Amino acid sequence: MASYKKEKGVVWDWLTTVDHKKLGIMYLIAGTLFFLKAGLMAVFMRIQLIMPENSFLTGQTFNEFITMHGTIMLFLAATPLLFAFMNFVIPLQIGARDVAFPFVNALGFWIFLSGGLLLSTSWFFGGGPDAGWTAYVPLSLNEEQLGLDFYVLGLQVSGIGTLISAINFLVTIINMRAPGMTMMRLPLFVWTSFVTSTLILFAFTPLAAGLALLMLERIFDAQFFNPAAGGNVVIWQHIFWIFGHPEVYILVLPAFGIISEVIPAFSRKRLFGYTAMVFATMIIAFLGFMVWAHHMFTVGIGPVANSIFAIATMTIAVPTGIKIFNWLFTMWGGKITFNTAMLFASSFVPTFVLGGVTGVMLAMAPVDYLYHDTYFVVAHFHYIIVGGIVLALFAGLFYWYPKMFNHKLNEKLGVVFFILFTIGFHLTFFVQHFLGLMGMPRRVYTYLGGQGLDEFNMISTIGTFFMSAAVIVLVINIVYSAIKGERVIGINDPWDARTLEWATPTPVPEYNFAQTPQIRSLDPLFYEKVHGDGTMKPAEPVDDIHMPNGSILPVIISIGLYFLGFGLIMLEMAEPIVSPWIVVALGGLLTFGGMAMRSLKDDHGYHIPKSVVKADLKKLGGGK
Amino acid sequence: MLKNLLWRLTPAALVLVFLSGCLGEENLTALDPKGEAAQWIYDNMILSLVIMTLVSVIVFAIFFIIVVKFRRKEGDDELPKQVHGNTAMEITWTVIPVLLLIILFIPTVTGTFEFHVDADPAEHEDAVYINVTGHQYWWQFDYEEGFTAGQEVYIPVGERVVFELNAEDVIHSFWVPALGGKIDNIPGVSNALWLQAEEPGVYLGKCAELCGPSHALMDFKVIALERDEYDQWVDDMLAVEAEETAANAEAGYEVFQENACINCHAIGGEGMATGPTLTNFGDRQKFAGVYDIDDDEELANWIRNPEELKQGNNMPPHDISDDDMEDLIAYLRSLQVRPADADY
Numbered sequence: 001m002a003s004y005k006k007e008k009g010v011v012w013d014w015l016t017t018v019d020h021k022k023l024g025i026m027y028l029i030a031g032t033l034f035f036l037k038a039g040l041m042a043v044f045m046r047i048q049l050i051m052p053e054n055s056f057l058t059g060q061t062f063n064e065f066i067t068m069h070g071t072i073m074l075f076l077a078a079t080p081l082l083f084a085f086m087n088f089v090i091p092l093q094i095g096a097r098d099v100a101f102p103f104v105n106a107l108g109f110w111i112f113l114s115g116g117l118l119l120s121t122s123w124f125f126g127g128g129p130d131a132g133w134t135a136y137v138p139l140s141l142n143e144e145q146l147g148l149d150f151y152v153l154g155l156q157v158s159g160i161g162t163l164i165s166a167i168n169f170l171v172t173i174i175n176m177r178a179p180g181m182t183m184m185r186l187p188l189f190v191w192t193s194f195v196t197s198t199l200i201l202f203a204f205t206p207l208a209a210g211l212a213l214l215m216l217e218r219i220f221d222a223q224f225f226n227p228a229a230g231g232n233v234v235i236w237q238h239i240f241w242i243f244g245h246p247e248v249y250i251l252v253l254p255a256f257g258i259i260s261e262v263i264p265a266f267s268r269k270r271l272f273g274y275t276a277m278v279f280a281t282m283i284i285a286f287l288g289f290m291v292w293a294h295h296m297f298t299v300g301i302g303p304v305a306n307s308i309f310a311i312a313t314m315t316i317a318v319p320t321g322i323k324i325f326n327w328l329f330t331m332w333g334g335k336i337t338f339n340t341a342m343l344f345a346s347s348f349v350p351t352f353v354l355g356g357v358t359g360v361m362l363a364m365a366p367v368d369y370l371y372h373d374t375y376f377v378v379a380h381f382h383y384i385i386v387g388g389i390v391l392a393l394f395a396g397l398f399y400w401y402p403k404m405f406n407h408k409l410n411e412k413l414g415v416v417f418f419i420l421f422t423i424g425f426h427l428t429f430f431v432q433h434f435l436g437l438m439g440m441p442r443r444v445y446t447y448l449g450g451q452g453l454d455e456f457n458m459i460s461t462i463g464t465f466f467m468s469a470a471v472i473v474l475v476i477n478i479v480y481s482a483i484k485g486e487r488v489i490g491i492n493d494p495w496d497a498r499t500l501e502w503a504t505p506t507p508v509p510e511y512n513f514a515q516t517p518q519i520r521s522l523d524p525l526f527y528e529k530v531h532g533d534g535t536m537k538p539a540e541p542v543d544d545i546h547m548p549n550g551s552i553l554p555v556i557i558s559i560g561l562y563f564l565g566f567g568l569i570m571l572e573m574a575e576p577i578v579s580p581w582i583v584v585a586l587g588g589l590l591t592f593g594g595m596a597m598r599s600l601k602d603d604h605g606y607h608i609p610k611s612v613v614k615a616d617l618k619k620l621g622g623g624k
Numbered sequence: 625m626l627k628n629l630l631w632r633l634t635p636a637a638l639v640l641v642f643l644s645g646c647l648g649e650e651n652l653t654a655l656d657p658k659g660e661a662a663q664w665i666y667d668n669m670i671l672s673l674v675i676m677t678l679v680s681v682i683v684f685a686i687f688f689i690i691v692v693k694f695r696r697k698e699g700d701d702e703l704p705k706q707v708h709g710n711t712a713m714e715i716t717w718t719v720i721p722v723l724l725l726i727i728l729f730i731p732t733v734t735g736t737f738e739f740h741v742d743a744d745p746a747e748h749e750d751a752v753y754i755n756v757t758g759h760q761y762w763w764q765f766d767y768e769e770g771f772t773a774g775q776e777v778y779i780p781v782g783e784r785v786v787f788e789l790n791a792e793d794v795i796h797s798f799w800v801p802a803l804g805g806k807i808d809n810i811p812g813v814s815n816a817l818w819l820q821a822e823e824p825g826v827y828l829g830k831c832a833e834l835c836g837p838s839h840a841l842m843d844f845k846v847i848a849l850e851r852d853e854y855d856q857w858v859d860d861m862l863a864v865e866a867e868e869t870a871a872n873a874e875a876g877y878e879v880f881q882e883n884a885c886i887n888c889h890a891i892g893g894e895g896m897a898t899g900p901t902l903t904n905f906g907d908r909q910k911f912a913g914v915y916d917i918d919d920d921e922e923l924a925n926w927i928r929n930p931e932e933l934k935q936g937n938n939m940p941p942h943d944i945s946d947d948d949m950e951d952l953i954a955y956l957r958s959l960q961v962r963p964a965d966a967d968y
């Protein structure tokens with residue numbers, strides 16, 4: 001057993017790291033790049049729609065853009081960005097040294113990334129998938145395009161990454177809590193991440209099954225979905241939405257969690273109705289599984305099914321409403337600091353309400369015969385996704401940035417960013433409600449002039465320019481702050497916050513807590529500020545700390561999965577350069593070889609000696 | 625301060641734009657319903673909108689009070705009172721939404737049953753029953769009387785018309801916003817929908833389900849006629865025979881035959897329906913769903929190179945000389961059954 005870590009190159013260090021904090025940062029970077037890519041596609045789509053009968057994009061390219069925009073935003077931008085915070089924050093908030101399985105955590109990241117890259121490779125082989133992010137059959141069975149093969153296998157691979165990460169979070173939250181951190185003292189972000197991970201467990205499995213069916217049908221000519229051969233087209237929609245509806249909650253629940261952290265911190269009040277918030281989260285998650293067919297009201301599943309699903313859907317408004325009012329009354333009577341993080345977190349509340357109320361309207365099945373597949377729906381889900389999830393991500397970014405990067409983001413630029421984004425967001429999406437009611441279907445690459453749709457489309461596109469400007473300001477802010485931003489090195493708790501992550505030193509040592517803290521209450525740091533001396537009491541004496549070794553195997557296994565997927569897609573290519581089976585074999589060798597190596601080689605990790613920890617404690621302060 | 629102002633002005637300005645009368649084009653927009661189903665949907669949309677606006681206004685009001693009243697003052701380090709919740713309040717904001725939702729449950733259930741119709745002609749013996757088939761990217765309308773129309777569907781005013789919905793290749797969705805809701809056309813599944821037009825006119829319809837690159841161009845029209853005009857039209861459609869239409873434009877008919885157009889486009893009872901039926905092509909307002917029927921040049925373009933106007937559609941290109949094209953177009957225009965005095 002090595003006694004202490006050997007020095008390695010920086011790149012090697014990041015490729016082999018199993019540290020949850022570094023993986024969090026890697027998720028953040030990868031998610032941001034995918035976010036920018038999908039955002040750029042959205043801008044191109046809006047430019048195409050700025051005026052009637054525009055010919056900036058063709059119908060084919062537009063369809064590839066909607067598909068990639070939607071798929072990337074949901075799977076490769078929003079999910080990893082939330083995972084970024086979950087990875088970085090969860091162990092800190094529960095007083096753990098790392099997640100339960102650090103190796104698996106690294107594996108999850110690299111597999112997610114290789115799936116994302118596999119999907120993006122489609123651009124080099126004749127264009128992206130073009131059947132919408134929902135990939136409805138039979139359109140998605142169209143044989144001419146390889147794009148959908150990349151969709152099927154890219155999502156299959158990245159889904160494995162998401163699934164194993166979720167399992168890891170579940171185990172971590174159940175097993176790794178510091179002494180005294182009972183389930184009913186978990187910060188809400190941890191609670192929502194816990195429930196989300198459960199949702200991933202139950203939702204990504206049907207997705208994997210569905211994608212497998214689609215793969216068999218596309219690549220190996222199975223006939224599950226072909227009515228002429230006794231198959232059924234509607235089955236795909238059920239499978240897809242049994243995954244697809246919970247997916248929205250997978251994204252929005254951690255967003256709720258972030259809001260529930262930021263609002264109390266900057267209102268200087270504890271979360272109003274903590275218990276109700278926890279149970280509301282669980283009820284929302286449960287109902288999230290029971291309402292998938294509300295995406296299928298116009299499919300003709302019959303009046304009884306439509307009524308049941310409609311009512312179940314509307315019911316979700318109740319626990320969501322509980323959350324909304326609890327947030328409002330957390331702020332009520334507080335002393336609120338409106339910095340950038342809080343601007344985003346507080347404006348989340350009314351914005352999300354606007355998305356939520358149209359959700360209830362959509363749930364009235366017979367009225368949905370009007371809304372379904374129109375711009376009304378596009379407006380609704382962007383109010384939820386951008387007005388909800390993305391605002392929460394921005395709030396979380398500004399809030400946790402100092403802990404993650406040891407400096408703050410610039411506040412002035414932050415406020416400019418907030419204002420531009422807010423204006424742009426409402427300009428873009430508010431008018432889309434009316435476009436839908438006025439007869440504009442969604443997923444159309446153009447519309448005729450003289451149908452009354454021109455003005456609002458123009459306004460909507462102008463809104464996109466505001467949002468683009470906002471994102472540019474954010475990028476400037478990140479660069480500027482890296483050079484000139486306010487350093488917080490040595491300042492553990494720059495916001496005067498309440499939860500445990502702010503009790504760690506900045507920069508956070510690789511072992512997080514020199515001594516595992518003793519938790520005495522909800523909002524443990526705040527409790528110590530009021531009832532103690534403002535620092536956490538240790539639950540154990542200073543001792544050697546056992547740490548896991550880094551490993552390059554996750555990268556190798558993920559490269560293997562990439563080639564496995566790519567080889568299967570090559571089966572569909574007219575003239576593959578090498579035999580597809582060679583590529584499949586190579587991929588299999590890397591994947592399973594990597595797994596075998598991991599299983600056969602004993603890796604006991606290493607110890608950070610007591611003396612080093614003590615020296616750190618002296619340097620960084622704290623410790624008893 | 626500025627931030628606050630912006631917060632308040634943005635939505636207000638948008639609502640003003642809306643109120644200044646942009647309801648969209650007549651006979652397309654669902655905000656100006658022209659049929660029984662559309663009216664029901666509109667009324668219930670307004671009902672839910674009113675309730676939901678009420679909820680939003682309450683939240684916004686509380687929010688603005690908070691933003692104004694509970695800001696932290698410079699140098700104020702006093703800790704606000706830490707409350708852990710309030711059961712009475714929490715019960716209130718659980719019960720009130722439940723009551724509001726119950727109001728919405730009722731029309732939701734009754735409406736779902738009201739709009740449901742069986743896709744079985746035997747169930748609708750005294751109603752007009754039209755079989756709609758969605759194709760990439762055009763619409764086929766088969767009438768019980770035994771004739772077929774393409775792209776434009778004629779219905780009698782003031783009667784519930786039942787549409788049976790099918791699809792040939794991929795999923796489409798049949799939507800006439802001013803007349804009612806949409807239901808999907810799914811391969812291997814027969815759905816049905818009823819619509820009713822209050823007054824005579826031409827109503828715009830669209831395909832609402834992504835069906836390929838030219839999904840956006842899959843428009844159609846619903847033409848509502850008074851009952852007697854409608855009966856006349858049905859008789860006229862039944863009477864059309866390809867041979868006889870030739871009398872109007874002999875030369876064009878020959879071009880039509882030579883190029884085997886009839887292999888895909890039926891006229892009267894003759895020919896195939898791989899493409900839209902052309903029986904009453906001369907009565908149409910648009911060709912290919914979206915292009916102006918009066919534009920000779922565009923029409924010639926289309927016949928020579930359909931891919932250019934509608935990406936991914938299934939019509940092959942045709943190499944036809946300018947002279948022949950002129951004859952052909954004259955022939956196509958002569959295909960009319962509309963009564964001379966019809967006012968649409």
Ligand code: HEM
Pocket residue numbers: 039042043045046066067069070071073074077078131132133134378382385386390428441442443444464467
């Ligand atoms: C930031 C500004 C954004 C703009 C301007 C934008 C714009 C668009 C546009 C124009 C469409 C096509 C609408 C149609 O169906 O006709 C679309 C679809 C979609 N967007 Fe966005 N979007 C934005 C952000 C996001 C984000 C952050 C997400 C998710 C995290 C997202 C998820 C989706 C999804 C799932 C679709 C549906 C794709 C499909 O129909 O297959 N969007 N968006």
Ligand SMILES: [Cu+2]
Pocket residue numbers: 758759761795796797831832833834835839842
């Ligand atoms: Cu269609």
